[in-house]
Amino acid sequence: EPEVTQTxxxxxxxxxxxxxxxxxxxxxxxxxYWYRQILGQKVEFLVSFYNNEISEKSEIFDDQFSxxxxxxxxxxxxxxxxxxxxxxxxxxxxxxxGQGRNNEQFFGPGTRLTVL
Amino acid sequence: GEDVEQSLFLSxxxxxxxxxxxxxxxxxxxxxYWYKQEPGAGLQLLTYIFSNMDMKQDQRLTVxxxxxxxxxxxxxxxxxxxxxxxxxxxxxxxxxKLIFGSGTRLLVRP
Numbered sequence: 001e002p003e004v005t006q007t008x009x010x011x012x013x014x015x016x017x018x019x020x021x022x023x024x025x026x027x028x029x030x031x032x033y034w035y036r037q038i039l040g041q042k043v044e045f046l047v048s049f050y051n052n053e054i055s056e057k058s059e060i061f062d063d064q065f066s067x068x069x070x071x072x073x074x075x076x077x078x079x080x081x082x083x084x085x086x087x088x089x090x091x092x093x094x095x096x097x098g099q100g101r102n103n104e105q106f107f108g109p110g111t112r113l114t115v116l
Numbered sequence: 117g118e119d120v121e122q123s124l125f126l127s128x129x130x131x132x133x134x135x136x137x138x139x140x141x142x143x144x145x146x147x148x149y150w151y152k153q154e155p156g157a158g159l160q161l162l163t164y165i166f167s168n169m170d171m172k173q174d175q176r177l178t179v180x181x182x183x184x185x186x187x188x189x190x191x192x193x194x195x196x197x198x199x200x201x202x203x204x205x206x207x208x209x210x211x212x213k214l215i216f217g218s219g220t221r222l223l224v225r226p
Contacts, residue, residue, distance in 0.1 A: 103208070
């Protein structure tokens with residue numbers, strides 16, 4: 001069964017460093033998402049992406065964050081200068097459609113980001 | 117703003133039924149979802165219900181939706197120890213992003 005994959009599973013970085021989190025969505029999906037879950041808190045939406053552009057972004061997704069689909073398979077989240085409060089589990093998700101039928105979002109296993 | 121609330125913890129005996137409850141605020145939600153998260157793992161989509169339905173059954177899972185009260189429940193029949201996990205309720209808002217509840221930790225006792 002096709003699934004969303006994410007790498008790395010765990011990333012440790014120093015405050016102020018740039019990190020890139022990688023995702024490979026399900027191959028026939030057209031909509032891509034990043035969510036994050038700070039330890040003990042709710043899963044929060046960060047950004048959605050369709051047709052090579054951002055569809056929507058949350059207040060969390062400030063200028064330090066960017067997303068890219070550099071080729072036909074990968075979808076990346078970059079944090080330019082990490083802060084301690086960026087430590088969280090980051091989930092990538094994809095869906096075939098944005099609304100209506102086949103809009104179910106399938107999640108990857110997550111990347112745990114630890115900022116020291 | 118939109119909000120989804122769940123009770124934090126539920127403990128049941130193996131073989132019993134589990135009922136996990138959820139309330140949401142966005143009356144325009146068209147789809148509501150249940151996800152399962154096992155320790156150290158990602159979010160597994162269990163089932164969903166469209167807002168014009170009252171009930172959806174999928175093997176051991178039954179989803180009930182009371183749109184008037186904005187209340188969603190997930191019933192797991194014949195709960196097994198492998199069902200122990202955190203269960204998240206989520207609504208899809210008008211911009212197609214998911215709004216999650218804080219999750220209900222289900223503990224199944226042998």
